[in-house]
Amino acid sequence: MEHIVIIGNGISGITxxxxxxxxxxxxITIISAETEHFFSRTALMYIYMGHMKYEHTKxxxxxxWKKNRIDLKFGLVTAINTEHKSLQLENNENMQYDKLxxxxxSISNKFGWKGQDLKSVIGLYSKQDLDQLEAxxxxxxxxxxxxxxxxxxxxxxxxxxxxxxxIPVTFxxxxxxxxxxxxxxxxxDMLGRHILSHGIDLRLNSNLSEITxxxxxxANGVIIAETGETISCNLVGLTAGxxxxxxxxxxxxxxxxxxxLVNRYLETNVKDVYAIGDxxxxxxxxxxxxxxxxxxxxxxxxxxxxxxxxxxxxMAYNPGHWFNSAKFFDIEYQTYxxxxxxxxxxxxxFHWKHDDGQKCITIEYQEASNIFLGINTFGIRxxxxxxxxxxxxQRTTDYVIKNLKEANFDPExxxxxxxxxxxxxxxxxxxxxx
Amino acid sequence: xxxxTNSSMSLAKPDSQTLSxxxxxxxxxxxxxxxxxxxxLFNVDFPNKPLFLSLSLGLITAGTIMFSNNAYLTKQAGIxxxxxxxxxxxxxxxxxxxxxxxxxxxxxxxxxxxxxxxLAADGGANGGLVALFDPLSRLLNGGPASQxxxxxxxxxxxxxxxxxxxxxxxxxxxYEQLRTISVMFFQLAFAFLIPExxxxxxxxxFSLPYYDLKNIWPLNFYNFDKYRVDSMIEAGDIGLAFLIxxxxxxxxxxxxxxxxxxxxxxxxxxxxxGGLAETAGDPFRHLSDKSQFAWKVERWVVHSVVVFVxxxxxxxxxxxxxxxxxxYWLTKDVFLLGVAGLLTVVFALVMLFKRKELAKDAxxxxxxxxxxxxxxxxxxxxxxxxxxxxxxxxxxKSSYGFLIGAIxxxxxxxxxxxxxxxxxxxxxxxxxxxxxxxxxxLFSKFRITTNGGxxxxxxxxSTYCEMGIDVRAYAQKGENIVRSSCVGCGICAAVCxxxxxxxxxDSMNGRINSNDxxxxxxxxxxxxxxxx
Ligand SMILES: Cc1cc2nc3c(=O)[nH]c(=O)nc-3n(C[C@H](O)[C@H](O)[C@H](O)COP(=O)(O)OP(=O)(O)OC[C@H]3O[C@@H](n4cnc5c(N)ncnc54)[C@H](O)[C@@H]3O)c2cc1C
Ligand code: SF4
Ligand code: SF4
Numbered sequence: 001m002e003h004i005v006i007i008g009n010g011i012s013g014i015t016x017x018x019x020x021x022x023x024x025x026x027x028i029t030i031i032s033a034e035t036e037h038f039f040s041r042t043a044l045m046y047i048y049m050g051h052m053k054y055e056h057t058k059x060x061x062x063x064x065w066k067k068n069r070i071d072l073k074f075g076l077v078t079a080i081n082t083e084h085k086s087l088q089l090e091n092n093e094n095m096q097y098d099k100l101x102x103x104x105x106s107i108s109n110k111f112g113w114k115g116q117d118l119k120s121v122i123g124l125y126s127k128q129d130l131d132q133l134e135a136x137x138x139x140x141x142x143x144x145x146x147x148x149x150x151x152x153x154x155x156x157x158x159x160x161x162x163x164x165x166x167i168p169v170t171f172x173x174x175x176x177x178x179x180x181x182x183x184x185x186x187x188x189d190m191l192g193r194h195i196l197s198h199g200i201d202l203r204l205n206s207n208l209s210e211i212t213x214x215x216x217x218x219a220n221g222v223i224i225a226e227t228g229e230t231i232s233c234n235l236v237g238l239t240a241g242x243x244x245x246x247x248x249x250x251x252x253x254x255x256x257x258x259x260x261l262v263n264r265y266l267e268t269n270v271k272d273v274y275a276i277g278d279x280x281x282x283x284x285x286x287x288x289x290x291x292x293x294x295x296x297x298x299x300x301x302x303x304x305x306x307x308x309x310x311x312x313x314x315m316a317y318n319p320g321h322w323f324n325s326a327k328f329f330d331i332e333y334q335t336y337x338x339x340x341x342x343x344x345x346x347x348x349x350f351h352w353k354h355d356d357g358q359k360c361i362t363i364e365y366q367e368a369s370n371i372f373l374g375i376n377t378f379g380i381r382x383x384x385x386x387x388x389x390x391x392x393x394q395r396t397t398d399y400v401i402k403n404l405k406e407a408n409f410d411p412e413x414x415x416x417x418x419x420x421x422x423x424x425x426x427x428x429x430x431x432x433x434x
Numbered sequence: 435x436x437x438x439t440n441s442s443m444s445l446a447k448p449d450s451q452t453l454s455x456x457x458x459x460x461x462x463x464x465x466x467x468x469x470x471x472x473x474x475l476f477n478v479d480f481p482n483k484p485l486f487l488s489l490s491l492g493l494i495t496a497g498t499i500m501f502s503n504n505a506y507l508t509k510q511a512g513i514x515x516x517x518x519x520x521x522x523x524x525x526x527x528x529x530x531x532x533x534x535x536x537x538x539x540x541x542x543x544x545x546x547x548x549x550x551x552x553l554a555a556d557g558g559a560n561g562g563l564v565a566l567f568d569p570l571s572r573l574l575n576g577g578p579a580s581q582x583x584x585x586x587x588x589x590x591x592x593x594x595x596x597x598x599x600x601x602x603x604x605x606x607x608x609y610e611q612l613r614t615i616s617v618m619f620f621q622l623a624f625a626f627l628i629p630e631x632x633x634x635x636x637x638x639x640f641s642l643p644y645y646d647l648k649n650i651w652p653l654n655f656y657n658f659d660k661y662r663v664d665s666m667i668e669a670g671d672i673g674l675a676f677l678i679x680x681x682x683x684x685x686x687x688x689x690x691x692x693x694x695x696x697x698x699x700x701x702x703x704x705x706x707x708g709g710l711a712e713t714a715g716d717p718f719r720h721l722s723d724k725s726q727f728a729w730k731v732e733r734w735v736v737h738s739v740v741v742f743v744x745x746x747x748x749x750x751x752x753x754x755x756x757x758x759x760x761x762y763w764l765t766k767d768v769f770l771l772g773v774a775g776l777l778t779v780v781f782a783l784v785m786l787f788k789r790k791e792l793a794k795d796a797x798x799x800x801x802x803x804x805x806x807x808x809x810x811x812x813x814x815x816x817x818x819x820x821x822x823x824x825x826x827x828x829x830x831k832s833s834y835g836f837l838i839g840a841i842x843x844x845x846x847x848x849x850x851x852x853x854x855x856x857x858x859x860x861x862x863x864x865x866x867x868x869x870x871x872x873x874x875x876l877f878s879k880f881r882i883t884t885n886g887g888x889x890x891x892x893x894x895x896s897t898y899c900e901m902g903i904d905v906r907a908y909a910q911k912g913e914n915i916v917r918s919s920c921v922g923c924g925i926c927a928a929v930c931x932x933x934x935x936x937x938x939x940d941s942m943n944g945r946i947n948s949n950d951x952x953x954x955x956x957x958x959x960x961x962x963x964x965x966x
Contacts (some may be wrong), residue, residue: 011891022950043892050517051929052897059891061726061904160572296890301955308959318956325888327931330512331604334888334933381933383955384886403542409885409936411927413608 003027004310005087005097007077007248011296012037012102012277015303015311017070023311028069029095031087033076035127037062040347042296044130045157049164054127062103064192080252081279082270097309099272102249102260103303106242106278106294109150113238115211118219121236124158137235139166147171147222149208150240151178153326158237159200160329169230170201172208172224174240184341184362186351187376191328194355198329211236242294244279257281259292265305265318274310276302288338295324321391322374322385331358336387337374339364347373350397352424354379361421365397372397380417381409401425454506464497474552474563484569487740491587495595504598511606513929515898523852524717530852534792538849545840548581550844574630579834583630589710590626594618596713609937610923617709624648625706642669645676650683653866654742655834660754691872695939696880697870698922705866707843707859711900712923717849719900719925722855728902731921732861733796735869739838741803742867745810748773748833749827767815774811777804788876791946838863857900861919871918879939880922881946882915884908886953889934895926908932912952916945 004020006013007046009032017028043057048231051201065072073095079088079098087095108123109115120136122129137143151173159169176183177188178195195202203278221232244259255261255269257282277299293319308315325334339362343349348367353360356412359379365372372395375387386407390400400407404418453461470490473480480486506514523529543550552562556954560568564579567587571579587607597618604610620749621959625646632642657680701708748770755766772883781804789797847859860867874880882905889912895905905926909916915935927935951963 019950040891040892040893043894046892049515050520051515056893056897059893059910067955196602264750297887297954300887300952302490304951304955304963305959306964315959316956318959320954320956323887323954325890330510332931332933334445350549381885381936384888388886388953409883411607411609412937413612415608 001025001096001337002028003029003096003242004094004101006030006101006103007040007087007276008032008103008105008277008279009034009072010041010103010105010224010277010299010302012105012299013036014099015300016101016103016276016307018068019304019307020310021068021070023307023313026311027071027074029071029097031073031077031089031105032093033074033090036072036074037065038128038158041125043125044124045161047130048133068278068411077248080248080254082253082273086270089359094364097272100274101306101310102268102275102279102297103277104248104279108238108351109241109243111240113208113210115213115219118211118213118236119217120219120234120419121211121238123238123335124154125242133235133237137162137165137167138375139165143167143234145170145231146235146237147233147235148239149222150238151175152239152241153179154242155237155239156195156328158239159195160198162235162237163198163391167227168199168201168233170233171195172203172206172222173208174205174323176205178202178204180341182341183376184349184351185340186349186353187360187362187378188341190353190357190360190378191331194329194331198356199278210245242278244281244292246279249279264318265309265314265326266302266317267309274306276306286317287322289322297323321388323387331378332381333378334384335374335376335380336382337372337391339374339376349427350401350425352417354420359417363397363400370396370398372400375400382407397425453505457501460497460501460504463493464498466499467493467495471563471566474566475550476482476706477562479561480566483566487566487570490566491591494591498599502602506605513931514603515894515929516718518717522925524720526721526853534850534852536695536850538845541840541845541849544581544585545844548696551581551584553581554578568690571630573629575633577633586626586708588824589706590621592714593600593621593706593709596716597709600713600716604928607924607928608890610928613698613924614713616703617705617712620648620704621706621709635726640669641665642676646706647679648706650688650700650866651680652740652747652869653705653864655743655747655839655865658747658751659831663754663893664854685884687872689733692870692873693878696873696878696920696922697867698920698937701860701867701921702752702869702923707847707864708857710848711851711856715851715900718856720855720897721853722861722900722902723897724856724896724902724904726904729904730795734768734799735862736864737803739842739863740865740868741807742834744773744777744836745807746830749830753827770811770815774808777807784876791876829913855900855902857902857921860921861901867921874920875916875918877942879942879945881938881940882908882920882927883936883940884912884914885932885936887912887955888932890930890932894929894931895935897923898929900925905935912947912949914945914947930950932941 004026006017007028009030011414013030017030020026020028033239035131037058038060039054039057042060046052047054047057076090077087078090083098087097089095089212089424106125108125115121122132124133137146145168147170147173148158153173153381156378159171163167177185178192180188181189192202203224205226207225211219212221212223212230214220217232219236221230223230228357246256246260249256249260253270254273259279260268261283262268262280262281263273266276266280268275270335276296280302285291298319302317305315305317306403323336325332329336343364346367347364350363350365351360361378361380362376364374369433372390401422404421405416408416441751467490523533530870549555552560552564556561557563560578564581564584567584568580570587571583580737597614601611601614610616625648629644629646632645636642643665646654656662663677666677688700702712719910752769754768755764755769756762757765758767759765781800784800792800841861842863847863889906889909891906891910893906895909896903899905900923901921903915903917903920905915922937927937949964952961
């Protein structure tokens with residue numbers, strides 16, 4: 001029986017395993033050094049916030065794996081020998097494979113800051129990171145201030161987490177606005193105000209210069225590059241993005257760049273070795289997508305596609321229209337299609353915002369044809385299925401705005417804003433054609 | 435999903451989830467209010483009962499309002515689950531167990547030892563707690579209080595004050611607010627005030643049984659008892675109207691509303707048990723068991739209760755009907771055949787048209803139960819045993835009343851809120867919920883729509899589903915949630931951080947979709963995998 005070995009029990013590896021099991025009878029082993037069972041990394045914040053226990057973040061009951069004959073191995077892979085098709089584990093145990101799937105995920109970025117390896121400096125990626133956070137910052141007596149470095153999705157989650165334990169947070173963001181490498185100005189400004197309204201000490205245009213240490217090797221402050229100001233603190237969270245976790249792969253015959261290089265079939269340069277999820281890097285970019293996509297959905301989709309290939313139905317990874325979502329404190333965000341921070345040449349933005357500072361949308365469209373390229377929606381839920389269809393049908397923005405009601409996904413009885421948006425849209429165009 | 439959690443019995447909290455000063459004062463006010471009531475149990479006889487009753491209820495109300503205002507209005511609107519699993523009372527810690535035990539003891543005394551609460555022996559005057567409520571009872575219905583009046587009042591106050599708290603907690607969510615107003619209204623008007631006023635109308639010549647009009651059989655399993663039916667018939671047109679309403683609500687009103695809106699129209703907009711669960715019970719909703727095993731137990735137990743209540747009611751009505759068709763058309767035989775016929779029609783329709791939508795064990799269960807009922811009816815019919823269904827009617831009825839009516843719905847249902855969550859009764863015990871759920875699963879426009887591929891499997895929805903539905907298991911597959919037990923509380927949709935879930939009524943077509951691959955993928959791959 002063919003033995004499929006998967007390194008990494010995150011969403012991508014697990015999805016591949018489940019689908020291989022559905023399609024075949026192959027022997028499947030999943031190895032991980034993080035947790036015994038698959039849990040949802042995206043829910044890490046809710047454990048610290050007390051919304052859930054670790055157990056609740058496991059999407060499948062522990063008995064699921066045995067029932068589906070998926071073997072779980074808890075341990076660290078230390079070496080891969082692609083010639084002999086074998087792996088070495090931490091305790092020198094060896095394991096043979098017929099096909100190997102590398103799904104090792106990411107690690108938190110560190111940019112060589114002075115003091116980045118001190119105690120009480122953490123990233124937020126793994127269960128171990130969370131345990132460490134719990135130890136360093138159980139409450140606001142032990143941790144009197146925290147500094148979060150890096151204004152992205154994980155940074156704001158960490159800020160919100162600490163905030164729920166009433167720990168004062170200073171949030172250093174290198175850019176002029178929060179997450180403005182991705183978000184258009186109107187959206188980013190609204191979020192900036194929302195972050196401030198929760199009492200977070202948001203510092204824009206602020207780079208970390210160094211982390212200072214006390215006598216015991218614990219971080220006790222950070223110095224801001226621009227102002228030279230020292231902010232004393234008991235915890236430093238480094239959340240300046242993630243990069244593929246390929247330390248293990250680098251010493252093998254498997255070709256890497258920033259990530260493990262794969263073709264559209266998720267195959268590496270070595271036969272019978274594949275890579276999926278956060279750690280994979282596409283040799284040829286797909287549409288507007290980045291070659292490394294470190295999000296939940298793409299990991300899942302790669303797992304689904306690869307399972308087909310492994311089970312004899314060779315299939316390219318061919319994602320549909322881009323989508324994503326997040327939540328910033330109380331404001332939910334969804335995006336469908338592409339909205340860039342600054343519209344590409346020949347494209348423009350339509351922006352509407354509500355007076356309460358909690359809702360806004362931005363639509364990107366092609367100016368000449370009025371064709372709709374994508375939408376960012378904050379504080380209003382929208383239907384994935386409808387936008388996916390409109391994107392496929394290449395609808396115009398006029399059409400999208402007129403039919404926006406169809407896409408509304410807010411709970412029943414919620415106030416709706418389609419009319420207001422429609423009026424704002426008409427007004428913007430009237431002004432434009434004057 | 436797995437729900438084995440390591441609850442700490444420690445009183446120290448892992449973080450600063452302590453109460454604020456205002457909240458401490460609020461709790462103190464509430465405790466003083468309760469203390470006044472507790473004193474009456476030790477035979478403290480308050481001189482001015484109206485004053486002390488008002489003081490007691492007033493303090494409880496004021497305390498809860500003050501607490502809620504401080505807990506929610508000092509923060510921005512949004513999901514308020516911070517620290518839920520760190521709070522001893524909400525995570526099966528020491529305080530949780532203590533509260534559970536106190537509530538359970540209260541229910542045991544209420545149901546079985548009402549004299550300890552001060553209920554008068556025949557003819558005497560009330561003492562203790564019951565006497566404290568005499569003035570209010572006199573004001574409303576003209577008579578002295580009973581233990582049920584005390585309970586009804588406390589129940590209503592609980593729904594009102596904790597309803598207020600719930601509305602603040604979800605002040606960003608109109609669905610939650612509206613349905614809470616609705617349960618508060620139905621409890622106050624239909625369950626509490628109207629029946630009390632109706633009792634005022636009773637006289638020597640005219641008497642209506644206590645009737646909470648929003649209670650529908652089988653929830654009010656006693657509705658067709660002989661004494662009730664007799665007194666409704668004797669009360670003339672009004673009584674007859676009530677009787678007819680009772681029957682119409684089972685066979686017409688409830689099926690239509692459930693078809694259009696799902697069982698939520700009742701379970702989380704009208705029902706009193708649901709009302710208490712959603713308001714006072716809200717802090718415990720995450721304690722429900724989400725395991726596959728619990729789901730299995732739920733299906734067998736709750737459907738057995740349905741069979742039990744059907745048999746029991748049939749036997750009760752049967753026992754007082756006559757044999758002579760010339761006196762009244764509805765004789766023992768006509769009735770029994772009617773019941774058998776109705777069950778056969780429902781069973782046949784489901785098996786013919788909806789079998790595909792039932793799981794294997796549900797099919798076996800349905801067949802098994804159907805056969806048992808038919809055999810029992812047949813045996814009675816052909817062998818002429820004295821007791822329909824082999825056992826004595828009185829025994830059937832009293833054991834139902836004891837096991838289901840008292841132990842299950844009260845002692846376990848509410849007493850165990852802090853241990854098993856707030857909807858244990860609704861999930862495992864309520865025959866009404868089971869019947870509405872059966873229809874919801876097979877014949878209703880209601881579903882929870884999943885938003886394409888947006889789910890991140892975080893688990894908030896499953897954790898906060900009070901019915902123990904593993905919502906995530908469906909959402910992460912892009913599958914709509916069409917579950918008979920879903921009461922449509924809407925909390926899963928509210929707590930979802932990615933906007934994945936929406937409760938809605940739409941066409942029956944494609945309501946139950948099962949996906950293996952989600953939206954966002956290559957369309958060919960989706961077709962390939964999902965068509966199989
Ligand atoms: C806090 C946080 C919030 C997030 N929120 C979102 C979100 O809201 N939406 C979204 O789309 N994405 C989100 N993401 C990103 C998303 O979680 C990741 O893209 C996704 O989990 C990656 O899955 P994966 O299967 O590629 O890898 P991972 O989930 O990282 O799994 C890799 C596993 O492999 C193990 N491993 C690695 N090397 C070895 C070895 N040598 N031996 C044994 N085991 C090994 C690792 O320990 C790890 O357990 C979030 C990420 C974080 C950290
Ligand atoms: S599935 Fe959602 S709406 Fe239904 S009972 Fe559970 S939480 Fe409430
Ligand atoms: S539906 Fe929402 S709450 Fe439930 S697991 Fe998915 S993202 Fe989380």
